[in-house]
Amino acid sequence: MAKVTEANPNLERNRKAKETVVNEIRERLSRTKSVVLVDARGLTVAQDTTLRKALRKAGGIDYKVYKNTMLEFAIEGTEFAKLKDFLKGPTAVAFSYEDATAAAAAISKNMKAMPALEFKASAMEGEVYDASATKDIAEIPSREVLLSRLLGSFKSPMASFARVVNEIAKSKGE
Helix, strand or coil, X not given: CCCCCCCCHHHHXXXXXXXXHHHHHHHHHHHCCEXXXXXXXXXXXXXXXXXXXXXXXXXXXXXXXXXXXXXXXXXXXXXXXXXXXXXCCCEEEEEXXXXXXXXXXXXXXXXXXXXXXXXEEEEECCEEEEHHHHHHHXXXXXXXXXXXXXHHHHHHHHHHHXXXXXXXXXXXXX
């Protein structure tokens, strides 16, 4: 192994570049609610561009391809450390900052048109999920959808009750 000396400044620059990448990943991990690992081998440039646009449009999602060794250094000692077992072959990473299921859902929607795209794993709230479980997570509606469904279920009985009370008040007023 070559020593870092004045005669070999490229090694020092390379090390600093790698540190920058690892720090970038760590910064993203510190803000994310979930991480989704995918194997995007076999995607055409057009498909990859379409996927990136869809993830940007979904909002609150960053998607990037990193070297597995950089990911390994970045996740070491974090709640995402168990993802190391899934870092084999080319890996693209989607970081979801607002809704934990958003990245998996957006990727899943695109998988229908992109059969080469495959889940590897995901992690959220300290738990790591394999590809199969990640597919299941992708089917979970967003938090906003779940809340609106819950509120809708409350609204219907309340509206019925209000109509009954209103009819009683009208009948007593006559």
